Amino acid sequence: MTLSVAGLGLSRGSRALFAGLSLKLQMGDVLVLRGANGSGKTSLLRVLAGLTAADQGEVRWDDEKWTPLCASQRAKVLYLGHVNALKDELTAAENLALALAFDGVSVPAPDLSYALDLAGLAGRHQLAARRLSQGQKRRIGLARLQLSRKPLWLLDEPTNALDAEGVKLFTAMVESHLQDGGLACIATHLTLAIDAPVREMMLGGREAMA
């Protein structure tokens, strides 16, 4: 499992967010995206997820070229954006079950509530999402990371609104994902204490090759 990106370029209006961007991620690799606000971190993640079409360049998974939102891409990518993608009307447990159903995995109810407990939502499974705090909503996303079994994680500011303990939990999840041979691409402002070789890429102005 290799994600390779070659000559990727994207402009918004007259401004080039990135150009000629190349990178290669293999099993167990994690790439941390850094850069000022508006430097294109989110845009790069969206291009990798297939939500945005790049102006130039290509994204490949092994030998297969990904066209935006092609079947192979949708099967492999788990994208968590900066909005939580939860329905306010549904409970925490319903939200998680729904998200996983659309991820194409069927998870038995006990595993589901175990994952919610682990994500720090014990006793709040039946609470409507609108009653959860921002950090608790984020934690439903953590439970989804745990269960959705996609090889490529694209995470946009995943630690936003998480407390110190939540960040620790998240780091542990990334580590176990990498040990399982997964790939991750994380846009964050924090210095994450991930116990794995972390590659960093600085976006905006000076391009660093990862």
Added chain:
Amino acid sequence: MNSVAAGVISQPVQSPERGLWLAVMRDLRLGLRSRAELLQALVFLVIVVSLFPLAVGPEDALLKRIAPGVVWVAALLAVLLTLPRLFAADHADGTLEQLALSPYPLALIAAGKMIAHWLMSGLPVALVSPLLGLQFGLDTHELWVLGTSLMLGTPVLSMIGAIGAALTLGVRGGSILMALLVLPLYVPVLIFGAGAVEQAMASIDYSANFSLLGAILLLGSISAPFAIAAALRISLD
């Protein structure tokens, strides 16, 4: 970390059709959680149609004459009223992105959302319309034709409307733009639908109108999901 996350396995999607079922159930469940919105189309229809006899006066011949047009226009506007919500909420909370990223084909998910929309707007409208027709002095046969024409026509309203809603997603003043986009396309459905009832009232064979509505319905069911999916992908970019 534990036994739950047993490795990174990219499971193949068992059956793509499941995406349709999941989308229908999802939207029905969300719709039932906010019942006020669910009743919106129906309440609008009942109010508008009931105002006409009051405004026009109790003259039987005139009321009967305008009945098909009034009920059909009110039904059409009732469905139109519910359309802006179809994708806007999912777009705002980020779930639409996740639906687009789902391994299930977006066209099937779109079809599911369309079906759920019809079940919660067009179907109640079609079921209630014969009752409203009673106020206009339509006889049993005419009421049956009115109900059937709406049963065939309202799914088409949902389909065309969903394409319009998907195209204008995230555009400022999108709902006005959507109405401008969608209403001209509603005209054939309105003409064939209301025409069927008028022909039944004049004891003319109305089966051609039903055939045409059915043909539009079939054509729409096949092509609309792909059009909606394409429009949604553009809106998400």
